[in-house]
Amino acid sequence: MPATGIGAPVRRKEDHRFLTGRGHYTDDINRAGQSYAYFVRSPHAHAAIKRVDTSRARAMPGVLAVLTGEEFANDKIGSLVCGWMINSKDGSAMKMAPHPAIARGKVNHVGDAVGVVVAETLAQAMDAAEKLAVDYDVLPAVVDPAKAQMPSAPQIHEIAPSNTIYDWQIGDATTVEAVFRNANHVVKLDIVNNRLVPNAIEPRAAIAEYDSGTQTLTLWNTTQNPHVARLVISAFVGIAPEHKLRVIAADVGGGFGSKIFIYPEEVVCLWAARRIGRPVKWVSGRSEAFLADAHGRDHVTHAEMALDGEHRITGLRVKTVANLGAYMSTFSSSIPTYLYATLLSGQYAIPAIHCEVNAVYTNTVPVDAYRGAGRPEATFVVERLVEVAARELGVDVADLRRKNFITRFPHQTPVIMNYDAGDYAASLDRALELADYGGFEGRKRESSRRGKLRGIGFSTYIEACGIAPSQAAGSLGCGVGLWESAEVRVNPTGSVEVLTGCHQHGQGHETTFAQVVSDRLGIPIENVSIVHGDTDKVQFGMGTYGSRSGAVGISAIVKALDKIEAKAKRVAAHVLEAAEGDIVLKDGNFTVSGTDKSAAWGDVALQAYIAHKFGGGELEPGLKEGAFYDPTNFTFPAGCHICEIEVDPQTGESEIVAWTAVDDFGTVVNPLIVEGQVHGGIVQGVGQALFEGAVYDRDGQLLTGSLMDYCLPRAHNVPALKVDMTTTKCPSNPLGIKGCGEAGAIAAPAAVINALTHAIGTEELTMPATAQNVWLALQKSAHLHKAA
């Protein structure tokens, strides 16, 4: 096999078009007769809309339409919905408030759309938007999740008293109470998991076009899951029947979760395109994206860990308030529940866990999945508790972890998950060695001579990827299945097209998926094309998120390849005049075992189509097979990240001086791409820990509303990363793949904060740990020490 099979660091097939400026991102696409949409957004966090006057805006040059919530409601366009039903403790359903694409009667966050102007040019649309007069009665706002349920908080949606969406729990509270009563040591932490703005570098965009002849709508959209978008827009929003709506997501410039969701803007573009009979294009500005793209995280948590006299973790008790913003985004409800609390066992054998989650509405941008989605929050809780436990007990942080690691598999946690495979000690040992843990004290002394504080922090994380078997997801409230589809089409000349329901927006599927085909069929990777991102080409698929494309998407391809191989062997048997059972496919050649007869892959492909060697009664012509793969379990990537950091106590400024990551992703198809995913994930996690944080003032104005105010990590803010891997294969899918896309973002924040708190000697440090926050923590701690 040439060096393009599974495990080879193949250079990416998709790179050429990106390197030469010839990608096809949504904003690069222009349609004949295209018009431009510009949204008018609420400047208030919470206000009644008294009056909307469109007359002056309509009179502006070039204006084709000015549309408001009234027209939207009159046209009976449905509400956006959240697709994962979560029930409260008492069995009552979550309180999902209507989410019209254009607000009517009341706005609920700064950036809530109140109207759209469509004009011949973008400049004309923007000019006219300034003339749209909206009178507001400003209402009090609530932005802090910890305050949303207080009696003094304003009520945002009628359906949700106390702004409570659900009051959910998992685990056995009684057992956990007993464990805590008998504990020898209890660690307690109050944690704020900071609100983040995903900021894929490509802003969202949509172009909608209506063909009145066929009554068909086409939407070019920056989405991670075009089929789910089509399903929701047709079945729930009701813009067009599913078979009359085509969604195309060509090249998409990063997603990180934020492009999973069905947003108001694409719905409005479709609606407007049909109303005015012209293609309508919308491209988000960056500052607009801060107010219109779903944010991530935003948890307030109290967590306690119980340990026995031998330092074994006996229980975990967690109470979280999760901010879901002003409306429930597409998958928002599942993030702080089944993607969060089910991971609270971490890598540890913890016999009893109880977690309560209250999800609340606030007058802020909706919150949904962002890289890691719930699992970074869970990892932060568990890994902070373990680290602080070790410090309080005066034992080594690595030893305490090792003592509590799960070592036998399968392992059933008290919070649903059944871990299938892993070797957590192997990752820890390798990381300790690479990080030269033994040499830390020496390095610390050296730092101290330069007046710097030095700390080291660990994060031994676990995640659940895939995301789930469909039945399991359904039993937990998910409105869709989480399988994946693949279709393998072999052309008469032997080249192969693979249609996948996954979607790439940086992951390199056009290379890795082709590697799997090249490996299996023994054909050059150049002869394989991966087709994705168009609902007219791919029949159905669930898209890409939750590190699922390898574990689920590739598994579907493998299943389809099984069928292709079986069919090709039947054709080859006719070509070579041999028994089907004697045909062997190896290195792109069919041979008859025990003979020197052979036929090349391309010859057999051609014979499948010309059908000269077999009769229609014996065998169907053609070589095309499809498969749907539904996973039988989650996959459980895990690993150990170690961060070493230096702090200047005079200024609070910190610098990460070393990073070691040892991850177990199961089988790796392309190590170059996997390492790239780890790098990117870590830096997003470092961003959360040190730089990023969405800040609202108490009136609900987003103070960090542009890239001037919201700090994304830059190249000089982050260190060179040492990345290595250990491997235990995933037993539940054919290639043993676990997934790698989110690991870094899940592991990193806890490692950074564990290192920083180690350096500065106080646990009271909030994210983002900016120089100011670190300096304040140092002052507070010094003050307390003085007072004591």
Add this chain to the structure above:
Amino acid sequence: MSAVPLTVNGKPVAADVDPRTLLVQFLREDLRLTGTHVGCDTSQCGACVVHVNGKAVKACTVFVWQIEGADVLTIEGVADPNGPLHPMQEAFREHHGLQCGYCTPGMIMTALDMVYRKGHDLDDGTIRRELEGNLCRCTGYQNIVKAIAAGAKAMENYNKPAA
């Protein structure tokens, strides 16, 4: 306003545009050179970097009328479309210095400018500091830094494109 004469990727063009037209809009919308991207509205991200008279410029921050007569090089003009990649492009490919590809054209134009100003022997610290004006959300920068160092070296024996 009369048309503004410019040279873009070696070809003379006349920009007959509204005075508020930014260079990036002219390139993307009038010339349909969509390799130059827009990632922000505050000149932070660097996805729109092109060369104007041989120097890296954020095309979102320049009005077309400001650069009358200038020589503009975009990502589309860095290498012959039918020939091999430029060594800097090749280095990004070889070292997996791109994922979603959106920031990539700006990164490459910045990297070329870096080599023109700082030479072929670039250390990590220099590259990271010089990338101050370019944001990437996918790669964590590690492989971009590696690619620029390698690309700079490889350019020692390469003719600078006429820009």
